Amino acid sequence: MAPDADKKYLTIALLLLLGFMAVEVVVGIMAKSLALISDAGHMLTDVGSIGLALVAMRLARRPASGSYTFGLKRVLIRRAGERADTLPLSVWFIVEALRRLINPPVAEGLLVTVIAVVGIGVNLLAAWAMSKTNRQSLNVEGSFQHILTDLTPSLPPPLPAPSFGGQDGIAWTPLPPWSSLD
8 A cells, every 4th residue: 555545545534524514514504403513513523533643644754853763653653542622612512402492493304314314425435435544553543433433323314313413303303402412
């Protein structure tokens, strides 16, 4: 496998997720769906994870020098345990979900359902692209496992149930606002 192959596949996954994250924000606002907007916030952590993996790969390629006798290869190990946390965004989602308990908007169920199904496809494509990488690196394997773990709960078909990742307005029926608190 070419040395830049991992970079290529990680970049493909990054661009897929980044593009769909923007779509989810726009459609989430249009459809009044906190579920789509919060999923976009979660996708930000996916994008952050892959972005950090790409930065770590670039740093690790630097040659050894004076104070870095092993180069920066250890950054790959260090990066494997890092996450792109978005605590302020999480707090906003909780506050917004609580606000919706008091005054629930009517979400556009069909639009939310279509975007949810397309999102599953985008996540499958990103996971497929990342499956092509040489996952012997903890850095790359960690990013792949992050995407794979996020994909697993999405595989059942979108159903109007709070256990389905808080998809408010799915299948043309409004879900209770607390379903976005999962």
